[in-house]
Amino acid sequence: MKVAVIGGGAAGMSAASRIKALRPNWEVMVFEKSSFVSHAPCGIPFYIGGAVDEFEELCAYDVDYFRRERGIDVHTNSKVISVDDGSVTVEENGKESVYEWDRLLFATGSRAQRLNVDGENLDGVLYVDDIESAQRVKIDAIEAENVVIVGSGYIGVEMANAISRLGKKVTVIEVRERPLPEYDAEIAAIIKSEMEKFVDLRLSERVAAFDGQDCVERVITNKSEYRCDLAIVAVGVLPNTAIAEGFVDLGRSGAIKTNSRMETSRENVYAAGDCAESVNVVTGREDWIPLAAPANKMGYVAGVNMAGLELHYPGSLKSQLTGFKGLEIGKAGLSENEALREGYEVVSAFITSRTSARYLPGGLIHLKVVADRSGKLLGVQAAGNDVAMRIYAASALLYNGADVKDLFFTDFPYYPPISRVWDPLVVAARNLFRKLGIP
Amino acid sequence: MKVAVIGGGAAGMSAASRIKALRPNWEVMVFEKSSFVSHAPCGIPFYIGGAVDEFEELCAYDVDYFRRERGIDVHTNSKVISVDDGSVTVEENGKESVYEWDRLLFATGSRAQRLNVDGENLDGVLYVDDIESAQRVKIDAIEAENVVIVGSGYIGVEMANAISRLGKKVTVIEVRERPLPEYDAEIAAIIKSEMEKFVDLRLSERVAAFDGQDCVERVITNKSEYRCDLAIVAVGVLPNTAIAEGFVDLGRSGAIKTNSRMETSRENVYAAGDCAESVNVVTGREDWIPLAAPANKMGYVAGVNMAGLELHYPGSLKSQLTGFKGLEIGKAGLSENEALREGYEVVSAFITSRTSARYLPGGLIHLKVVADRSGKLLGVQAAGNDVAMRIYAASALLYNGADVKDLFFTDFPYYPPISRVWDPLVVAARNLFRKLGIP
Numbered sequence: 001m002k003v004a005v006i007g008g009g010a011a012g013m014s015a016a017s018r019i020k021a022l023r024p025n026w027e028v029m030v031f032e033k034s035s036f037v038s039h040a041p042c043g044i045p046f047y048i049g050g051a052v053d054e055f056e057e058l059c060a061y062d063v064d065y066f067r068r069e070r071g072i073d074v075h076t077n078s079k080v081i082s083v084d085d086g087s088v089t090v091e092e093n094g095k096e097s098v099y100e101w102d103r104l105l106f107a108t109g110s111r112a113q114r115l116n117v118d119g120e121n122l123d124g125v126l127y128v129d130d131i132e133s134a135q136r137v138k139i140d141a142i143e144a145e146n147v148v149i150v151g152s153g154y155i156g157v158e159m160a161n162a163i164s165r166l167g168k169k170v171t172v173i174e175v176r177e178r179p180l181p182e183y184d185a186e187i188a189a190i191i192k193s194e195m196e197k198f199v200d201l202r203l204s205e206r207v208a209a210f211d212g213q214d215c216v217e218r219v220i221t222n223k224s225e226y227r228c229d230l231a232i233v234a235v236g237v238l239p240n241t242a243i244a245e246g247f248v249d250l251g252r253s254g255a256i257k258t259n260s261r262m263e264t265s266r267e268n269v270y271a272a273g274d275c276a277e278s279v280n281v282v283t284g285r286e287d288w289i290p291l292a293a294p295a296n297k298m299g300y301v302a303g304v305n306m307a308g309l310e311l312h313y314p315g316s317l318k319s320q321l322t323g324f325k326g327l328e329i330g331k332a333g334l335s336e337n338e339a340l341r342e343g344y345e346v347v348s349a350f351i352t353s354r355t356s357a358r359y360l361p362g363g364l365i366h367l368k369v370v371a372d373r374s375g376k377l378l379g380v381q382a383a384g385n386d387v388a389m390r391i392y393a394a395s396a397l398l399y400n401g402a403d404v405k406d407l408f409f410t411d412f413p414y415y416p417p418i419s420r421v422w423d424p425l426v427v428a429a430r431n432l433f434r435k436l437g438i439p
Numbered sequence: 440m441k442v443a444v445i446g447g448g449a450a451g452m453s454a455a456s457r458i459k460a461l462r463p464n465w466e467v468m469v470f471e472k473s474s475f476v477s478h479a480p481c482g483i484p485f486y487i488g489g490a491v492d493e494f495e496e497l498c499a500y501d502v503d504y505f506r507r508e509r510g511i512d513v514h515t516n517s518k519v520i521s522v523d524d525g526s527v528t529v530e531e532n533g534k535e536s537v538y539e540w541d542r543l544l545f546a547t548g549s550r551a552q553r554l555n556v557d558g559e560n561l562d563g564v565l566y567v568d569d570i571e572s573a574q575r576v577k578i579d580a581i582e583a584e585n586v587v588i589v590g591s592g593y594i595g596v597e598m599a600n601a602i603s604r605l606g607k608k609v610t611v612i613e614v615r616e617r618p619l620p621e622y623d624a625e626i627a628a629i630i631k632s633e634m635e636k637f638v639d640l641r642l643s644e645r646v647a648a649f650d651g652q653d654c655v656e657r658v659i660t661n662k663s664e665y666r667c668d669l670a671i672v673a674v675g676v677l678p679n680t681a682i683a684e685g686f687v688d689l690g691r692s693g694a695i696k697t698n699s700r701m702e703t704s705r706e707n708v709y710a711a712g713d714c715a716e717s718v719n720v721v722t723g724r725e726d727w728i729p730l731a732a733p734a735n736k737m738g739y740v741a742g743v744n745m746a747g748l749e750l751h752y753p754g755s756l757k758s759q760l761t762g763f764k765g766l767e768i769g770k771a772g773l774s775e776n777e778a779l780r781e782g783y784e785v786v787s788a789f790i791t792s793r794t795s796a797r798y799l800p801g802g803l804i805h806l807k808v809v810a811d812r813s814g815k816l817l818g819v820q821a822a823g824n825d826v827a828m829r830i831y832a833a834s835a836l837l838y839n840g841a842d843v844k845d846l847f848f849t850d851f852p853y854y855p856p857i858s859r860v861w862d863p864l865v866v867a868a869r870n871l872f873r874k875l876g877i878p
Contacts, residue, residue, distance in 0.1 A: 010860070022878060043798055043855050051856075057798040281850070292860050293853045309878040314848050321854035330852055359482055359496040388857050389828035396835035399849040409753050410838040411720070413769055414732045415760035416482050417490075418827050421449070421731045439461060439748035 001026045003306060004088050004101035006080045006243065008032030009039060010292055011273025011299035012107030013061075016072045018303025024071065026307075029099060031078040031090050037063055039131040042292050045155075048138045049162030055135055083247050085266075103268045103306045106244050106256055107299065110237040110274035110290045115150065119210030125231045128155060137232060144168055144230040148219045149199075150207050152179035154322050155234035157191075160199050161324045163232075170199040171226050173219065175206045175235075180322075183381050184335045186350045190366045190383040194327045202226075237290055239275045251277035253288035260312040262302035270306055272298035279315030281399055282333045282378055283342050289316045319395045321388055330391035333379030333398045336370045345373040349431035353424035355386040357416035365390065369428040375403040375436050380425070386418065390425055404432045440465045442745060443527050443540035445519045445682065447471030448478060449731055450712025450738035451546030452500075455511045457742025463510065465746075468538060470517040470529050476502055478570040481731050484594075487577045488601030494574055522686050524705075542707045542745045545683050545695055546738065549676040549713035549729045554589065558649030564670045567594060576671060583607055583669035587658045588638075589646050591618035593761050594673035596630075599638050600763045602671075609638040610665050612658065614645045614674075619761075622820050623774045625789045629805050629822040633766045641665075676729055678714045690716035692727035699751040701741035709745055711737035718754030720838055721772045721817055722781050728755045758834045760827055769830035772818030772837045775809045784812040788870035792863035794825040796855035804829065808867040814842040814875050819864070825857065829864055843871045 003019055005012045008030045016028045030037065036059050043058040052058065066072045078092035087100045112127040119125065124144075126137050137159075141147060147163050149156050152174040164170045172179070172195065178188035179195055195201050202221070210231060211218040219226045239255035249265035251257035256264055256271035258278060264271050273295035280287035294316040304311040319332040339346045348370045356362025363385025370379045380394035397407060408429035414421045422430075433439070442458055444451045447469045455467050469476065475498050482497040491497065505511045517531035526539045551566040558564065563583075565576050576598075580586060586602050588595050591613040603609045611618070611634065617627035618634055634640050641660070649670060650657040658665045678694035688704035690696035695703055695710035697717060703710050712734035719726035733755040743750040758771040778785045787809045795801025802824025809818045819833035836846060847868035853860045861869075872878070 040796065040798070040855075040860070042853065042860070043796060046796075046799055046855060052798045060797065291853070293862075294850060296860055297848065297865075304878045307878070311878055317850040319850040319852035321852035321858060323854060323856065328857070330854075332850070332852065357479065357482060357485075358499065359479070359491045360485055386827075388825075388852070388854070389831045391852050392828045392832040393835045395851055396832045396841070396849050397839070399845065400836070400839035400841055402835070402839055406838065409736065410835050411733060411756040411758040411771070412834055413758035413760035413771065413827070413830050414481065414730070415762060415769075415827070416479075416485060417762065418767070419760060421479070421481070421735055423732075426736075439743045439746070439750055 001102045002100055003028045003103045003105070004099055005030040005105045005107055006088065007107035007109055007273070008037035008074060008076070009107060009109050009273060010295040011302070012105065013038045013066065014296045014299030015105050015107065015272055015303035015306065017070050018300050019307045020070050020072055022304065022307040022309060027073065029073045029075065031075050031080050031088070033077070033079040034130060034132055035076045036131055037066060037074055037076065041131055044128060044131070044134040045158035045162040047134055048141055048159065049165040058131065080243055083243055104270065105302055105306065106248070106264070106271040106275050107273045108240040108243060108275040111240045112233065113236040113238050115207060115233055115235060117207055117209050119212065119216065122210050122212050122216045123214055124212070124216035124229060125210050125233065127233050128159070140230045141166060141168065146171070146228040148173060148226050148228040148231045150219070150231060150233045151235040153181070153234065153236060154320065157324055158322060159232055159234060160195065164198045171202065171228070172199050173202045173205050173207055173221060175204070177204045180329065182335060182338070183331060184337055184368055186368055187366060187381045187383050191324065191327065191329060194324055198325060237274070239288060239290070241275055244271070244275065251286050253277050253286060255288040260314065261305040261310070262298055262313060263305065270302045272302040278313060281315045281317050289318050291316070291318065291320065317395055317398050319391060321391055327383055328385065328387035329383045330387040331379065331381040332391050332395040333377065334370060335379055335381060339370050339372070339378045344378060346378070347371050347373065347432055347435045349428045349435070351424060351428050351431060353427055354420065356418060357420065360417050362417070365424050367424045367428055369407070369425070369432060371404050371432055375405065377402050377404060377407060393425060404429050404436060405438065408433065440541045441539055442467045442542045442544070443538055444469040444544045444546055445527065446546035446548055446712070447476030447513060447515070448546060448548050448712060449734040450741070451544065452477045452505065453735045453738030454544050454546065454711055454742035454745065456509050457739050458746045459510050461743065461746040461748060466512065468512045468514065470514050470519050470527070472516070472518040473569060473571055474515045475570055476505060476513055476515065480570055483567060483570070483573040484597035484601040486573055487580055487598065488604040497570065519682055522682055543709065544741055544745065545687070545703070545710040545714050546712045547679040547682060547714040550679045551672065552675040552677050554646060554672055554674060556646055556648050558651065558655065561649050561651050561655045562653055563651070563655035563668060564649050564672065566672050567598070579669045580605060580607065585610070585667040587612060587665050587667040587670045589658070589670060589672045590674040592620070592673060592675060593759065596763055597761060598671055598673060599634065603637045610641065610667070611638050612641045612644050612646055612660060614643070616643050619768065621774060621777070622770060623776055623807055625807055626805060626820045626822050630763065630766065630768060633763055637764060676713070678727060678729070680714055683710070683714065690725050692716050692725060694727040699753065700744040700749070701737055701752060702744065709741045711741040717752060720754045720756050728757050730755070730757065730759065756834055756837050758830060760830055766822055767824065767826035768822045769826040770818065770820040771830050771834040772816065773809060774818055774820060778809050778817045783817060785817070786810050786812065786871055786874045788867040788874070790863060790867050790870060792866055793859065795857060796859065799856050801856070804863050806863045806867055808846070808864070808871060810843050810871055814844065816841050816843060816846060832864060843868050843875060844877065847872065
């Protein structure tokens, strides 16, 4: 059997590795348009901020490892230019080749959303589009004095964190009224106040154009203008589906429609990772969740099924963790706004709590828990200290369809230096008890 | 209505507070034999080790707070000497008084298990029996040069940590073959190796006697003897049921038998906290779980039911977290040994993993996951860095009856400085997949 995988990122390499582990005699080809595989785009801000020196460190394993140790036929600098039933046409080393397949995986990832404004093509206006663009951003950031970051989603916030660490003057421009707009206002207020200590944060402001001679010199918005010698645009991502369109069905979200075996609408054709639609475990509905951990698991599941065995991907919670300076920030499931948009009747609790016993030094956590009127948990968000452990726990609860009583009664362990006898999650649950009429 | 609560610790004050919140007009009396209520025995090691200066800081709220703010009739230095149907006899201020009740709660806690060896009553042989004994231990520990700690359960390990912090020479004597005997050998080996850097750890050794003139000078074991000027005995705890015996039924464990409303065998009589038996959520069987967080929740549930409303306590996972020097240590559910003893057919995975992305600085975690042959999760143990977040997540999964697939597919968030794209929990699940025939 011949397997072709388009894209050598997390999902692609995870699937390819799984297939070779289960079917050592099958031929597994991976076509990757860059010169790196198994790259870790989540590490880019740490490379740019200087915590990681060498770009190559971001790649989990090099190409040789996959070829030698896992027997995968990895083609780098190989761009798939068309997909047909049973074959792909690939541009590599300046020429086109056709490869046949019995099973095909789309693992083409996501791409940066464009702003579509004047001056976008000036030098010094950069998108963090792929792993290789990171090198360009780092070189330019070291030279720059004034850096404007457009967008304050995860990538924008992490870029702002990294570049302000380099001692640059950073301006962040966000079109919505708060940073990390996927969070509710209470949590966003904490994030805003931390960001404002280090960067010039401009909210509810829309970029109208970039201006300059050859290189960008100014970012012009609907309210003002900002001098800069580097502008980084991070206004969201889109699924990379160009090559798949017309060959397999896309879903509501615009990503490739899949079932729980990661099968597309066409037999023997699979999709996994940022290019694939999956299910939001909380809502039970199709959702597009372009994140690294789900991409790896989708790849794993695709690999198992492509190898002729059976495993079902249950979907994801959109669990996320990030940070800005001293603040850990995390979310699993839905915000209150997202829940309302999905049509839930919502109750929520927002609390601020210490993270250690009263008599020991410790930090603060700001935590919001969202549930529906029946008590079913819909989401948890937090900012402050020791956020990861609460979002980990929340992820486990949400994944299992837990309700507010489960949140209250889950037996979280207590150790005075690092937790509370009434954990902040439990305090929030108790708070929701009152709103839900639980005694 | 008149409510009497015997014991002003976590469970007693939690119940009393809940009743007054729901039934402000009821009379709620608490009888506490010490002069403190709502005391935090989990904080004792931090007081002894010097992280907490003043003993009083360990009490969450003082007696006045409960009287004034919550309207609870708190009697301190009040020892209940007998319990009858509808009344209790209390020794306070040197005289006996009788108080009537319509509803009664036993919240009498636990007591230190005695060694029953010669010399046990010498000066300088101390049990950390209650909150007040902590003061004596601290005074003696500051004076001492050589301290022997008998027992290496949680209390023994935390005491060893605290007293070695004071710069004393510490010897720990444990009768079993490893420290923290509730953990399996793989995790215990990590703990042992950390402990041996700081204390003289003597395993598989039984204390035969204490010896000395007025004050202890030597601890004599079946293998050797150890000079000391302070010996702390922490060989386990027992439920404090003396006053309840004969009045209500005890369970298999020796603690007071309760149902999920915390009702005892006698109408209108409840029990909560360390004196009460509850349910182990993993096995579904009666278990005695004397820990602070469950005690608070049992008290809460008892309070709701005593107030005439309804709430059910589902039981606990025995989730625990502790530490020794740089090592976080935690466990939820059963160890492999415990699972075998409970009659499960067991599979397990033990892994060592970094706790951050490969390209960023970070620590190591040693993690063991135990499941039964059907894939149902039975327990998680860990030692190393960032243990709390994994034990929090494990607690949520175990509470919800999750299986190994749920552990694999739970969408744990990834942020390179503090987690892994394949979390150690997920790696352990994948490892168990192989043993369970999941592809």
